[in-house]
Amino acid sequence: MNALPDWTTTPISPAVLRGALDLERTERGVLPHRLPAQAREQIPDGQLAMAESQPSGVRLAFRTRATAVELDVVATKRVYPGAPRRPDGVYELLVDGHLAGRASAPDGDTLTIDLASGTARTRPGPVETLRFTGLADGEKDVEIWLPHDETTELVALRSDAPLLTPRPSGRPxxxxxxxxxxxxxxxxxxxxxxxxxxxxxxxxxxxxxxxxxxxxxxxxxxxxxxxxxxxxxxxxxxxxxxxxxxxxxxxxxxxxxxxxxxxxxxxxxxxxxxxxxxxxxxxxxxxxxxxxxxxxxxxxxxxxxxxxxxxxxxxxxxxxxxxxxxxxxxxxxxxxxxxxxxxxxxxxxxxxxxxxxxxxxxxxxxxxxxxxxxxxxxxxxxxxxxxxxxxxxx
Incomplete structure (x- = not known):
């Protein structure tokens, strides 16, 4: 987390989030959810609790002149003993709808799930910083798509120019x-x-x-x-x-x-x-x-x-x-x-x-x-x- 001191930090709020139905405040930041709090109270098992917290289709969206953006995250790595190691989740940055960068968080919390015994345990891990640089100058629409299969706490969002709420897309x-x-x-x-x-x-x-x-x-x-x-x-x-x-x-x-x-x-x-x-x-x-x-x-x-x-x-x-x-x-x-x-x-x-x-x-x-x-x-x-x-x- 070595951001330049003159960078702008933007609060991560529903104003810059798409595809999530709720945003939970955590000790480290915020956690997007794909089911609202009332529904989560009725979830009967850990499988759905894990699945709905994995941000498939969830993305940060904003309009900016920034040429560099940083995102601090805590990703949850799933481990299944005896099964092949799962690849790290991918974060994709799109500029005006076109792919402009990819990144991954190699470390984070670790969730170990034993399919044979049905048990699970979590080991806390560090905050990782993802950096997207070399973006074209000038005003543009930017999206950062979060990993579809990796629970991700969002800790901080920084940029070298202010991030603005995106204009309505007009899409259904x-x-x-x-x-x-x-x-x-x-x-x-x-x-x-x-x-x-x-x-x-x-x-x-x-x-x-x-x-x-x-x-x-x-x-x-x-x-x-x-x-x-x-x-x-x-x-x-x-x-x-x-x-x-x-x-x-x-x-x-x-x-x-x-x-x-x-x-x-x-x-x-x-x-x-x-x-x-x-x-x-x-x-x-x-x-x-x-x-x-x-x-x-x-x-x-x-x-x-x-x-x-x-x-x-x-x-x-x-x-x-x-x-x-x-x-x-x-x-x-x-x-x-x-x-x-x-x-x-x-x-x-x-x-x-x-x-x-x-x-x-x-x-x-x-x-x-x-x-x-x-x-x-x-x-x-x-x-x-x-x-x-x-x-x-x-």
Missing amino acids: VWLHHGSSISHGSNAATPTGTWPALAAAHGGADLINLGFSGSALLDPFTARAMRDTPADLISVKIGINLVNHDAMRLRAFGPAVHGFLDTIREGHPSTPLLVVSPIHCPIHEHTPGPSATDHSAMGEGRLRFIATGDPAETAAGKLTLTVIRDELARLVGERAATDPHLHHLDGLDLYNGTDHAELPLPDDLHPDPATHRRIAERFAGLVFGDKGPFAMKNR
């Missing part, structure tokens, strides 16, 4: 909810997650409520979406319900209805898109729960397997095939009285043919190239001229 606000795939698992950079890429293609301002392992039709998530201003809304439903073996078919339909009903309380006529799961061979016809493959971890690889019995679908256990059929039926029925409700089959984004070309590296999550493919298809089908998020349908 797109509010999206989904699983780890929407969160950005296995994407390499925060602007490389499929929702961030699709938002860029579609000219939208993203609020990403993709929560790793936690798209479970939680009522508090629906209420957070109900209460968040948005011009466009989408929910991607399915894979986590199978991962957790969370409910049976009898409960699934009413839970989806309740989730959509809650969103509609705050957004009665906003374009609302329901997206079913992309192709995932281990769960197409086999129920959950999912589990880590310990033999693969012994070889230093992370891989997931399905542990359910396909015969159990007759008793109401969920598979991706079952969920796709039920969502198509349910949305079709609701759309008869809700003309702004739409459905997208996840297989139109990534299917078996795609899997043969671009397999899921851990049998569950897409790699960076697959994130790009999903984003391009989503942008074309949803933001395109005939899509539900097309300008004429807003």
